[in-house]
Each structure stands twice: as structure tokens, then as C-alpha cells.
Amino acid sequence: MKRLLRYSLIYFKRLDKLLILLCLSACFFSAYMLYGMVQNEVSAFVFERHYKMQLAMAFVGLFAALVLGAINYKLISKFWYLGAVCGVGLMLLLFTPLGVGPQGSEEINWLNFGFTTIQPSEFLKFFYVITFSTHLAKAGKRMNQIPHLALLFAHAACPMLLLLSRGDFGTTLVVMLITFTMLFIAGLWWRYVAAIIAMIPVVAFVMWNYVFRNYHKLRILILIDEEIREAEMLGFFNQQYRSLLAIGSGELTGRGLFGGEYIYVPEYQTDFIFSYIGMTLGFVGCVSVLGLIMFILIRILANCLIAKDTLGKYMCVGVFAMFLYNTIINVGMTLAVMPVIGQPLPLIGAGGSSVLAYFLGIGLVLSVRAHKDKKYHMFYTEKE
Secondary structure, X not given: OHHHHHHHHHHXXXXXXXXXXXXXXXXXXXXXXXXXXXXXXOOOOOOHHHHHHHHHHHHHHHHHHHHHHHOOHHHHHHOHHHHHHHHHHHHHHHHOOOEEOOOOOOOOOEEEOOOOEEOHHHHHHHHHHHHHHHHHHHHHHHHHOHHHHHHHHHHHHHHHHHHHHOOOHHHHHHHHHHHHHHHHHHOOOHHHHHHHHHHHHHHHHHHHHHHOOHHHHHHHHHHHOHHHHHHOOOOOOHHHHHHHHHHHHXXXXXXXXXXXXXXXXXXXXXXXXXXXXXXXXXXXHHHHHHHHHHHHHHHHHHHHHOOOOHHHHHHHHHHHHHHHHHXXXXXXXXXXXXXXXXXXXXXXXXXXXXXXXXXXXXXXXXHHXXXXXXXXXXXXXXXX
């Protein structure tokens, strides 16, 4: 008991309290924005349960992050196969009657258990960071050898093919970017980087002609073809057009959080909450939110720099990439510089699965920080 108490005190001292505070601030801010949507009745699809769920998941996620952070990340890595089974298993359930999606859409990305729904792709990203970090660390300096590099790419292809089979191009893109970021940090040779860049046109040709459906192509074409954009002003471009109007109407300081005249944008509560922030809080609000996410990214990188080994470093880089690329894609969607591919702003916007998955990622970062030397190990002792 004394040993557990001593470890708990050390763990508390080593916690990145600023990172936790920043993440909670993002969740509480999100809940307040959702509360404002309900009060202002900006959408018939925003309900009290959205901001209540956001608050609940903030505390559930915090608890999960603290528990995960107390476990040595090397122990987490040791049982990587459990994460692989969980991530892939949840995705495979999408092929059963439990899998649901938007009415009239071929994209089946949610599991409906009756009492709740979850989005497996969000957890797949988290588990992938664990499995790929473990694989990279085990490959070590041999990663640039053809057999090992081929295995790493095969590893990355598994979740991406699963995601593509469900029409989830957004999460597929995020997983791909996480993969390349981790490989680059691990020391991927420049000749391989050049080869990957050279293959982009070929991959784009194959995706465009044999993978993308017509509505995927249209979402891209409306961003680069003015005539198609004008023709789809009430169709595929309508959501992004309204988003631009909403953000622009906020000007410098916004229309205010309550009692103003607001522009309706579909999916305000989820993927397009940044539009609502721009409308109610203006340019100042948008910059503040991006600043908050930037500070979270900085704290994750700070913990990456003090990692005692490559495994801890790769885990932090993977979580960093999760936050970074989701932010870039989400803001790009709302500003109509990227196609709508359904990626939420990290920790901001309705979505219990997303919030919990990001807090689990933060838990990995907390674990790397807490176990940065061999003098302290919670639940696991390394063999010399």
C-alpha cells in the first residue's frame, strides 16, 4: 500500500498538468458552444444531449487518460496485439447489421448498439499509433531495409484498406499522414521519400479512376472549377458555401454567443463547429481556438523530446500527428480549401468517440512522460 501511494505521488508530480488543463479547456469550450447552439436554436439537429455528452466524455476521457498514463507505455506496447484486435474487430463489426450510416449513403461508419453509437475509425487511429510505434521501434535501424520497410507498409495498408472499404476517405488520409510522419521521424531514407513523392500522381490517377465515386470527385471539382461550384451552390457546395458565409459574417469579434442573427450550416455541432465559432466569436475566436490546439501540440512535442527511447518518441509523434492533421483537414473543410471528408476538430464538437479516442492518445503521452527513467514504473518493471 505504501509503495502504491509513493508511486501515485510520483505519478502526480510527473503529470503534464498543463496538457491536461489545455485538453479540458478545449472540451469545456466545446460544450459551451454546443449549449449556445441549443439556446440559439441554430439547427434542428442540435440537442441538450450534445453538450451534456461532451461534458460527460471530458471526464470519462480524463479518467481514461490518467489510468493509461499510469501504466508503463512499454507494457502497453507489449500487448500491442490486443489493440490490433480491438481496432480491427470494431471495424469488422461495421459489416454486420450493427453498422449504420447516413440515410441514403453508402458510407457505413457507425456502430449502433441501441443505447449508444460509436465510431470505430476514431479508436482505430489510436490503436494504430500503438501498433505502428511498436513495429517501428522493433525494426530500429533496419527499417530502411527492403523486407522491413515492406512489412511496415503492409502494416499501414491494413487499417487503410478497412477504412476505404467503408468509404471513410477522411480517416484513411489521416492514417496515411500519421504513417508518413512517423516513418520520417524514424529516419526514412530520402531516396524512399523521393520515391513516395514520385508515386503520388500514379496513386492519384488510380484513386480518381477506380476508387472514388462520383460524389467524391464532385467534392474535389467544386473547389477548383468555378462553373461546377456555381452549379452546385445549392447542392454539394451548399454546406461549404454556408460555412464561408457564417465565418465571414463574424468579422473581427463575431455576432455574439447569444441572441444574434445566425446563419444555418449543416453539421454545425460536429464537423463544422469551427464555422459557428467564426460566426459567434469572429476572427478573434477562430485564432484563439487554433492557438489552444497549437499549445496542445507544443506540449505533446515537449513530452516527445524527453522520451527515453524511440518507442516513447514514436508514440508521442503519432498522437501529435492525430491532432495536427485532423485540425488542418477540419479547418480546410470549413474554409472550402479542402473537400468535405468528415474529420472533426480535435476535442471540439459533438462526438463522444472522438473525444475519448483523443484523450486515450493523451494518456499515451502522459505515460511516456511519467516513465521517462528507470527509477519509476507503475504496474510494470523492465528487465535489464
